[in-house]
Amino acid sequence: MQEPEVPIFLIAGFLESGKTTFLRFTLDQDYFRIDGKTLLIICEEGEEEYDLKALARANTVVEVIGSEDELTTAKLNTLAMLHKPDRVIMEYNGMWLVSHFEEMKKPDGWGIEQHIVCADASTFSVYLQNMKSIFMDMVRNADMVIFNRSSSGLPLANFRRSIKAANQGCEVVFEDESGEISDIFQDEMPFDINADVIDIAPEDYGIWFIDATDHPETYRGKTVHFQARVMKPRLPGAKVFVPGRMAMTCCANDMTFLGYVCKSSDAPKLKQDEWVDVTAKVELERRPEYGMQPGPVLLATQIHPCTPLANEMVYFN
Numbered sequence: 001m002q003e004p005e006v007p008i009f010l011i012a013g014f015l016e017s018g019k020t021t022f023l024r025f026t027l028d029q030d031y032f033r034i035d036g037k038t039l040l041i042i043c044e045e046g047e048e049e050y051d052l053k054a055l056a057r058a059n060t061v062v063e064v065i066g067s068e069d070e071l072t073t074a075k076l077n078t079l080a081m082l083h084k085p086d087r088v089i090m091e092y093n094g095m096w097l098v099s100h101f102e103e104m105k106k107p108d109g110w111g112i113e114q115h116i117v118c119a120d121a122s123t124f125s126v127y128l129q130n131m132k133s134i135f136m137d138m139v140r141n142a143d144m145v146i147f148n149r150s151s152s153g154l155p156l157a158n159f160r161r162s163i164k165a166a167n168q169g170c171e172v173v174f175e176d177e178s179g180e181i182s183d184i185f186q187d188e189m190p191f192d193i194n195a196d197v198i199d200i201a202p203e204d205y206g207i208w209f210i211d212a213t214d215h216p217e218t219y220r221g222k223t224v225h226f227q228a229r230v231m232k233p234r235l236p237g238a239k240v241f242v243p244g245r246m247a248m249t250c251c252a253n254d255m256t257f258l259g260y261v262c263k264s265s266d267a268p269k270l271k272q273d274e275w276v277d278v279t280a281k282v283e284l285e286r287r288p289e290y291g292m293q294p295g296p297v298l299l300a301t302q303i304h305p306c307t308p309l310a311n312e313m314v315y316f317n
Contacts, residue, residue: 003111003113004109004112004113005109006080006086006087006088006109006110006111007111007113008087008089008090008106008111008112009087009088009089009090009113010098010101010114010115011023011090011092011117011118012092012094012098012115012117012118012138013117013118014119014120014127015044015095016120017118017120017148018118018119018120018146018149019044020050021148022146022148023089024051024054027050027054027058027060027089028051028057028058035086036059036087037059037061037083037085038061038087038088039060039061039079040055040062040088040089040090040091041064041065041079041090041091042062042064042065042091043064043065043071043090043091043092043096044091044092045064050062063079063083068096068100071096071104073104073105073106076104076110077107079107080107080108087113094134094138097134097137098141099137099140114143115142115143116142116144116146117142117144117145118145118146118148119146119147119148120148120149121147121148121149121150121156122149124154128162136166139163139166139170140166140167141167142167142170144170144172144173145163145170145171146173146175147159147173147174147175148176150174150175150176159172159174160172160210160214161206161210164213164214165206165210165247165256165314166256168213189207190204191204191208197223197224197225198219198223198224198225199225199226200225200226202227202309205226205245205258206258206314208226209244209258209259209314212260213295213296216295216296219296220282220283221281221283222282223280223281223282223301224278224279224280224282224298225277225279225280226243226277226278227277227278227306227309228243228244228259228278229246229275229308229312230242230243230270230271230272230273230274230275230276231243231257231259231272232267232270232272238267238268239263239264239265239267239268240261240263241264241270242257242260242261242262243262243278244258244259244260245257245258245313246313246314247313247314248314255313260295260297261297261298262280262297262298262299262300263297263298263299263300264303274305275305275306276303276305276306277302277303277306278298279300279301279302279303280300281299281301282296282297282298282299283296283298284297285297
């Protein structure tokens, strides 16, 4: 895609999720003091305030949009003519649907360059329980989700799985007061990663799928066993299919199919939506589905029909 002439850096998150703190730090860094004018559009005012001197050093002007009704193409065109910015940073209101801004016609040359979501790990479970549809709308097209105020006592692995279910390509970062937390999945796998055949129980399918997406090298050359629904390719006779499960990311009307390409000479015999018991070796291939980066591809060694699962849905919480 053609890069926008005026890149928009969209920062979303609920109130007190750390958006302003993140932006203040970013704007004060030497690498952000680049030529040209920055327009900072604030759609939500929290407890944290900006340092006007720091904004001046970064050649940044501020505009406030106080209501979602005010966020219109006409308003943005006015700001574009008034300030002629070289880049735009938008601190988005956590209660407004991000899709509203994504779908809006923007001034000529403006386009979203990066979409980051900030989340307070200490309150994330409450927000996810009560405002899940808004949050999933927020992260569906995000490039990165930053969980601040993280601690080892929180179910961080579950948080990551929730994000990955809605947006597999999104980078998820956890930070505490000291900096970034890594290896949050260490020792949390509910199956034996070193077994000759990694037996993935139905309730653990989502955990395996997300971990294999995040750490494909971990599974390279290993054999996995699981039950799944068959998704057939559109090309008749193709010797590939996708065994997978449906996952609920928001509500009953917002589901996605989680599965990896599986190669098998028996694939043409399989029927759409039938249930199969699959044993397969995992290899990595560069495919369009992975942005031509190495990703998991299954080489089936055994495929047998099986009884559909009583509860086929994969849930993330």
